Amino acid sequence: MQKVLTGNQTVSWGVMRARAQVIAAYPITPQTTIIEELANLVDEGKLEASFIKVESEHSALAGCIGAAQAGARTFTATSAQGLALMHELIHWASLGRLPIVLADVNRAMAPGWTIWTDQNDSLSQRDTGWLQFYCESNQEVMDTAIQAFKIAEIVKLPVMLVLDAFFLSHTAEAVDIPEPEEVDKFLPPYEADLKVDFDNPRAFSGMTGVDIYQEFRYLQHEAMNEALTVTEKVDQEYGKQFGRTYGLVEPYRCEDAEAIIVTTATATSTAREVIDQWRDRGESVGLLKIRTFRPFPTELVREALRGVPKVGILDRNICPGFGGIFAQEIKASMYDMEEKFRPDIYGFIAGLGGRDITPDTINEILEKTIHPEKTEKHLNWIALRD
Amino acid sequence: MSPQIPGQITYDIPQQEIMSSGHLACPGCGASLCMRIALKIFGPRTVLCVPACCWAVIDGPFPYSAAGVPVVHCAFETAAITATGVRHGLDIRGIKDCTVVAWAGDGGTFDIGFGALSATVERNENIAYVCYDNEAYMNTGIQRSSATPIGAWTSTTPGEHPKEEPKKNLVEIMAAHRIPYVATATVAFMDDLTRKLKRIRDMEGTRLLHIFSPCPPGHKSLESDSIKISRLAVETKVFPLYEIENGLKYTLNHKPKGIPVQEYTRLQGRFKHLTEEDLKQMQQRVDYEWDVLDKRISLFA
Ligand SMILES: Cc1ncc(C[n+]2csc(CCOP(=O)(O)OP(=O)(O)O)c2C)c(N)n1
Ligand SMILES: [Mg+2]
Numbered sequence: 001m002q003k004v005l006t007g008n009q010t011v012s013w014g015v016m017r018a019r020a021q022v023i024a025a026y027p028i029t030p031q032t033t034i035i036e037e038l039a040n041l042v043d044e045g046k047l048e049a050s051f052i053k054v055e056s057e058h059s060a061l062a063g064c065i066g067a068a069q070a071g072a073r074t075f076t077a078t079s080a081q082g083l084a085l086m087h088e089l090i091h092w093a094s095l096g097r098l099p100i101v102l103a104d105v106n107r108a109m110a111p112g113w114t115i116w117t118d119q120n121d122s123l124s125q126r127d128t129g130w131l132q133f134y135c136e137s138n139q140e141v142m143d144t145a146i147q148a149f150k151i152a153e154i155v156k157l158p159v160m161l162v163l164d165a166f167f168l169s170h171t172a173e174a175v176d177i178p179e180p181e182e183v184d185k186f187l188p189p190y191e192a193d194l195k196v197d198f199d200n201p202r203a204f205s206g207m208t209g210v211d212i213y214q215e216f217r218y219l220q221h222e223a224m225n226e227a228l229t230v231t232e233k234v235d236q237e238y239g240k241q242f243g244r245t246y247g248l249v250e251p252y253r254c255e256d257a258e259a260i261i262v263t264t265a266t267a268t269s270t271a272r273e274v275i276d277q278w279r280d281r282g283e284s285v286g287l288l289k290i291r292t293f294r295p296f297p298t299e300l301v302r303e304a305l306r307g308v309p310k311v312g313i314l315d316r317n318i319c320p321g322f323g324g325i326f327a328q329e330i331k332a333s334m335y336d337m338e339e340k341f342r343p344d345i346y347g348f349i350a351g352l353g354g355r356d357i358t359p360d361t362i363n364e365i366l367e368k369t370i371h372p373e374k375t376e377k378h379l380n381w382i383a384l385r386d
Numbered sequence: 387m388s389p390q391i392p393g394q395i396t397y398d399i400p401q402q403e404i405m406s407s408g409h410l411a412c413p414g415c416g417a418s419l420c421m422r423i424a425l426k427i428f429g430p431r432t433v434l435c436v437p438a439c440c441w442a443v444i445d446g447p448f449p450y451s452a453a454g455v456p457v458v459h460c461a462f463e464t465a466a467i468t469a470t471g472v473r474h475g476l477d478i479r480g481i482k483d484c485t486v487v488a489w490a491g492d493g494g495t496f497d498i499g500f501g502a503l504s505a506t507v508e509r510n511e512n513i514a515y516v517c518y519d520n521e522a523y524m525n526t527g528i529q530r531s532s533a534t535p536i537g538a539w540t541s542t543t544p545g546e547h548p549k550e551e552p553k554k555n556l557v558e559i560m561a562a563h564r565i566p567y568v569a570t571a572t573v574a575f576m577d578d579l580t581r582k583l584k585r586i587r588d589m590e591g592t593r594l595l596h597i598f599s600p601c602p603p604g605h606k607s608l609e610s611d612s613i614k615i616s617r618l619a620v621e622t623k624v625f626p627l628y629e630i631e632n633g634l635k636y637t638l639n640h641k642p643k644g645i646p647v648q649e650y651t652r653l654q655g656r657f658k659h660l661t662e663e664d665l666k667q668m669q670q671r672v673d674y675e676w677d678v679l680d681k682r683i684s685l686f687a
Contacts (some may be wrong), residue, residue, distance in 0.1 A: 021478040024471065048472040054467060055505035062464035062502070066435065067469020069458050072478050074471075088461055196456045196472060198431050198484065203451035205459040207443060 005175045007168030010138045011077065011103045011161065012037035012174075014145025016047040017183040020075040020101070021190075024052040024063030026082060030165040031105045034077045044054050057082035061089040061102070068098040069204055071195035073149060076100065079165065080107035080121040081124040094129030095220060096205050099152030099190070099274065101145070102130075103161045106168045106265070108353040116354020117165035119264070119317035123293070123325045129220050131159040131227055132293040134265045140291075143244055151234050155227045157220070162293075165354065167266040177240050186241055186297075192378030227295040231355070248297035251304045253279055259310040259369045260343075262288045264326060267314055267350075267357045274362040285366055290326065296332040305308045305334065311343040312369030314362075316351040323347050323379040346375050350382035399580055400426045401540035409452035413443045414609030416599035417518040418444055418614065419573045421453070421489070424516065427583035427601040430455055433476075435469040437499060438462035439491035440525045440601075441518070453589050463498040465490035466506035469513040477512075485514055485587050492519040492533035507563040507592045514593040516585040517556065520601035528604045535624075536670055539606075539656045548659060552671065560594050561633040567593040569639075574616035578627055578639050598625045606655020618650040623676040628683065636683040647672050 011034045015023070015322055023042070025035040040049040052063045057078050063214060064074040078086065085106055093100050108118040122132055133148065135141045141163055148159040178186075194202065208216065231248060239245030251277055254260055263271045268289045278285045288304050290297070305311055315324025322328065327347035334342055348365045351357040361382055368375040404425040411418035414557040417440055425432065432455045442459055448450050460468035468622055469488035476484065490499060495517040506513065522540045523529040530540040532554040543549040551646055560568040567589055571579040579597070586593040597618050619625035627639040638671055647669045651657035660668070 006595055022471065022474045024467075048478075050478050052467075052470060052474055052511075053509070055501060055508075059464070059467040061504065062461060062467040065460070065464075065476070066458065066468035066473075067475030067478075068471075069468075070433075070472045070475025070479065070481075072475035074475070092461055108404070182463070195456065196433050196476065198456065201430075201454060201456045203448070203453065203457035203459065206445060206451065206457065207447040209447050212448060228455045289612035 001177045001179065002174055003177055004172050005138060006033065006170050006172045007138050007141050007163050008033040008170065008377050009037050010141045010175050011145055011163070012041060013177055014142045015075050016041050017178060017180060018146050018149045018187055019071040019073065019189070020047070020049055022050050022052065022064065022067035022074045022257065023076065024054050024060045024067070024074070025076045026057045026060045027056055028057070028076070028079045028082045030107060030169045031077045031079045031082070031103070033169070034103060034105070040116065048177050057085045058089065061093060061100070063084040064100045065089060065093055065096065065098055069096070069196060071190070071192040073190040074100050075102070077103040079105045080109055083121045083125065084109065090125050090128045092205070094160045097156040097220070097223070098158060099149070099156055100158040101148045101161060102158065103145070103150055103163070105163055107165045108313060108347065114353050115165065116353065117167060117316070118352045119325070120381065122160060122162050123317050124346040125160070126294070126325070129157060129224060130160055130294060131157055131231070134162045134291055134293060135168065136266055136268045136289065137243065138171070138175045139166065140246060141247070142175050143238060143242065146183055146187060147234050147238055149364050151227065153190055154230050154234070155223045155375070157223050157227060162265070164266045182241060186238065186262050214301065228297065230267055231292060231295065236302055246291055248292045249300045249304060250289040250291065252289065254288065254304060256284050257286035257308055258284045259312065259366065260286045260288050260305060260308050260364055261362065261369065262290060262311060262313040262326065262330060264290050265316070267316060270357055270359060271314070271362045274359050274366065278366060285370070296329055296333070301330055301333050302337060305343050306337065307341045308343045310346070310369050310372065312346045312348055312351060312365045314348050314357070314365055316357065318349055318352065344372065344377070346372060346377055347379045349379065355383070393527065399423065399576065402426065404430060404454040406452045406454060408446065409444050410446055411440070411663065412603055414600065414602040414612040415444070416573055416601065416612055417441060417520060420516070420518050420597050420599060421562060423576070423579060424583050425453065427580055428485050428487065428587050433458060433472050433484065433486045434487070435460055435465055435472060437465040437490050438525065439494050440520070441489060441491070443525060445540070447666045462494055464502060465494050465499050466503040466513070466515060469515070470506055470511040473511060473513050488513055488515045490517055491524070492516070492517060492521060493523045493531045496533045496556055499533050504563065507560060507565045507594070510566065510591045512590050513592060515592065516597060517594065518597050518599040520599045520604055521553070522604050524601050524604045536671065537657060537660055537664055539659065556596055557630065560628045563632035565594060566591040567629065567631055568596070570596045570598070570625060570627055572598045572616040572620055572625065572627070574613050574620065575640060582629065593646040604656070606658070607653055611653050615650065615653055618645065618653070621645045622647045622650045623672050624650055624681055628679065634686050636686045638683050
């Protein structure tokens with residue numbers, strides 16, 4: 001079935017197709033229409049779920065944690081301040097090994113108050129042990145939402161489905177919605193192997209001594225590593241059934257590239273156009289889209305960038321005093337590559353607080369990457385006002 | 387069961403223990419006794435949602451658990467909402483014949499978890515909430531909470547500066563939510579306690595039991611005095627036993643003897659600095675609060 005859906009509606013329909021059983025959520029722009037649509041779907045009986053209309057995001061995630069511990073498939077959604085308010089429980093969900101799916105509509109952090117997109121909200125949850133998938137289109141949102149539950153339930157880690165405020169959340173596109181029976185085949189009902197069970201009463205998440213805590217962390221880390229292959233496999237399986245795959249990264253026109261620009265989320269679509277224009281002019285430039293921030297596809301990134309002379313990384317986020325967060329990850333991934341294959345890497349910050357990333361932005365980044373005489377290696381601000 | 391002989395004393399608390407004896411509570415802990423009794427009444431099909439508090443420790447470290455029923459440990463401020471989530475999760479899986487209990491201290495109830503509790507009651511979620519109230523943050527070393535009574539020493543109301551503010555009135559706040567059922571209890575009045583535990587086991591909607599819970603290390607009292615202190619809390623009118631249905635129907639469950647407050651305070655080192663004058667004021671406050679309650683009871687019986 002094809003339908004014209006906004007990114008937010010797409011999330012809700014994906015969650016419906018995935019048959020989430022317990023939803024707990026609290027409104028915040030630009031996430032609100034996700035939960036309004038879910039409220040409608042539940043109300044109309046199209047989705048058989050309990051929707052707990054909590055008083056805060058903190059309780060939203062805590063409610064999901066309780067429900068997941070009871071063995072239910074759970075979902076929540078938020079943005080920026082809401083995600084930050086959840087932080088304690090963001091850790092809890094992952095260390096508790098609960099396969100909760102959360103949609104984060106990227107919104108810049110206050111102050112000053114803003115509702116527009118950037119990635120600092122989700123990226124500041126980096127070390128919590130959540131998978132994070134950044135989407136480029138509404139179709140990718142739909143497909144990733146369905147995949148997310150499956151991946152989460154296999155690796156027993158929560159997944160954050162990330163989409164740009166407004167550029168996706170409130171932009172309508174034609175979306176192919178997989179048929180329910182097909183999704184049911186792909187994603188069977190959730191069967192938690194450890195859950196609240198009166199025949200086998202256990203205590204979950206209790207006191208943990210110095211003799212064992214580190215081992216729990218090790219297992220969480222290993223699960224994240226396992227998520228690399230699981231994400232790949234689930235994506236392939238999805239492709240076989242529904243005809244669309246995304247990979248963990250997507251190299252675009254990278255053959256024999258002199259320079260590659262690395263992007264995430266909707267900025268990628270703009271960059272594709274620009275790369276096409278440059279290629280048409282005979283310039284050998286390419287694009288690498290990164291879809292999964294966690295697990296970080298280190299090997300795939302290395303493979304894609306190996307031997308490329310120059311790489312420019314577009315970060316719609318900032319680690320203050322250090323630089324772009326994707327740049328940081330990519331540089332760390334390249335550190336032990338043989339020098340002759342290791343690219344010169346330039347970091348670029350653009351589009352914070354929802355400022356448009358236009359073809360000009362991409363052109364400037366490509367120019368500065370290819371002609372780096374005046375380019376700072378570590379960090380370059382694009383379109384910075386005086 | 388043998389037929390009851392007329393006049394024979396019976397006691398209908400089940401013999402069977404669900405909680406095991408290897409737990410980590412201090413001797414004389416009111417909270418562990420409450421749980422032992424509560425689990426006997428609730429039975430094995432109970433889920434406990436336990437936030438950070440002494441009970442998070444009492445249950446034992448991984449992989450042990452003294453409770454004998456499923457325990458979902460949760461973040462400090464999330465007892466009510468975690469229980470709500472568990473309830474919804476079990477319901478949607480078709481598992482209805484069980485009791486989901488949030489079991490929290492006074493800090494997790496009156497203070498940090500208050501927002502989530504208020505919202506849970508407002509939505510009338512189908513959970514039982516038990517607050518065992520030892521009147522301070524005991525797990526972290528006896529810091530004041532908003533349940534600490536006026537005049538009490540705690541490690542953050544030390545020396546010359548015992549707590550200056552009166553205890554927050556949780557029961558009235560719950561009643562103002564029109565909660566289906568809220569009641570007070572102590573381990574000194576077993577029949578009353580078990581009746582109330584049965585009530586919150588068998589009802590639907592949000593129901594809250596507020597249990598006064600002596601803490602020998604925190605109250606600086608003798609381990610052997612915990613029951614006595616519980617009894618005196620009631621008989622001095624410091625902690626009256628009553629219940630409120632739907633926020634309006636008040637019932638006094640035990641008519642207190644009106645013993646002087648000093649009989650209660652003198653057993654607890656946390657009050658030892660109180661002067662004659664302080665005690666006089668405390669008595670006046672207790673009498674005043676009792677009068678208010680008494681009026682409510684006669685108005686809304
Ligand atoms: C967010 C957060 N803040 C602080 C703490 C530390 N903490 C753990 S238990 C506790 C006090 C608990 O007091 P109460 O709820 O009265 O239970 P009790 O220990 O007295 O049984 C505190 C402050 C925590 N675990 N989480
Ligand atoms: Mg306490």
